[in-house]
Amino acid sequence: MAFRLAKAKEKLDSFLNSGKMIVVIGNCFVHYQGRAGSKLAEGNRMLLIKADNSFAIHQNTKLRPINYMMNAQSSTKIDSEKNCLVISAFKRKPKEKLEVFFNQIDFVQAFEIEREKELRLFGSERELSDLLMQDLSVLEKGLTALKKEQPLRKGIIDIIAEDKDKNLVVVEVKRRKADLNAVRQLYSYVKQVETIKGKKTRGIICAPLIGKPPMELLEKYGLEFCRLDYEIYNPKEEIKGLQKKQSTLTELYKKR
Amino acid sequence: MAFRLAKAKEKLDSFLNSGKMIVVIGNCFVHYQGRAGSKLAEGNRMLLIKADNSFAIHQNTKLRPINYMMNAQSSTKIDSEKNCLVISAFKRKPKEKLEVFFNQIDFVQAFEIEREKELRLFGSERELSDLLMQDLSVLEKGLTALKKEQPLRKGIIDIIAEDKDKNLVVVEVKRRKADLNAVRQLYSYVKQVETIKGKKTRGIICAPLIGKPPMELLEKYGLEFCRLDYEIYNPKEEIKGLQKKQSTLTELYKKR
DNA sequence: GCGATCAGCGGCACG
């Protein structure tokens, strides 16, 4: 048994910093201390060490690892008292330590895996925002964009615009259902703009949906909601928002 | 080649719904469409299918998968035109589809992995909040707790308390550096309480740190900040906040 | 480096 662990350590050491993705499977318990602290009792787990030194312990549920560390310095050692192969990950800033104590190792291998091919994603908020910038009139007739991603002292406005009556309008774009957070954000931005410019300013949340409590808060704050339909939120009805200017998600997807 | 793919399909089909963690490694491209859409060009990747039907494509960087789906219905098929083994994941609500087209498979295996042993975590916000509830006087002399996790119409207050002058005090607890969001949250809660109770209400953010812009917004809103030291944020100085009532993170960690 | 926000957020707890 101790031999198997020593053999595993040998293999591991040769894999570390090889640029390959390392997979270790075995029985272990895990200690973490850093931004928080945790202990995980003994059990079979998968340890994944990637080329960018990300370090992740996976159980057999959930997308995300149960314990992890990014940009970790990894090392191995045999703890002969505990009869364990200890695989550790360290980091400073913040100072963190993660130790995996393997008392049994079933599998150790390294694989050549694509490091970081770019994902072409669409339907992001940035993309929506860009499309809106091209023609804000889909939100309201006579609305013209002034600036996008305008930094304030406390926050960043998605789009700042002017309506037909020359009122300033702050637009907050959300790719999914607008929540309380979005409303609080918009309110904070509008108040700041009013303070800076010294004149009444409108605020519009632009999203495919909004819940009832967020809508009520929005109204309480004197802000507005503008529905921007998305195919996924409105699969059967026609697209009402940007049908003339913007393709639906599905159409965009097919084009690329 | 096609035989290898067929063989891989056979193996995979026997592994699916076996309760084991399935690992597939090979060359693939990936299409996703659902809440958004994405395409990932060809490359070697690892596919991880867990017992709870979570489905994740990993590249060789990042903690999180490049493509994924939770609670997915998985299936396999051979696309003889493309000479691919297609592993798909479907979901309704929201309607999503993820397809992985493997033109080469290097590795297919299933492992017995602990399903979901509980992680004992400490240093969470809930834990901090519980400790604070026991004695709010560490924040301010004469402060007494009234209720914890008080739901409002629009949001949930961490702790609601009363100061020595019988003023209502809303406390927002953050386990890490307080940000603009925390300030906006607190402000929204305080305003709601003032509306409901019809009297001036104080608001305190309780966190180990706060940035300068959030602090300025806090002051603009007439709210307060109370530092609650955490060892990790203050490794050399003495613990000032809860030293009498609360153990440090390290001490807590050792105890368990 | 810090700051601010988004995320196909995921995950959880509560109503």
Place this chain on the structure above:
DNA sequence: CGTGCCGTTGATCGC
């Protein structure tokens, strides 16, 4: 189920 919010958030982008 939806709603709200935390997270060792992670990841990204701008300063």
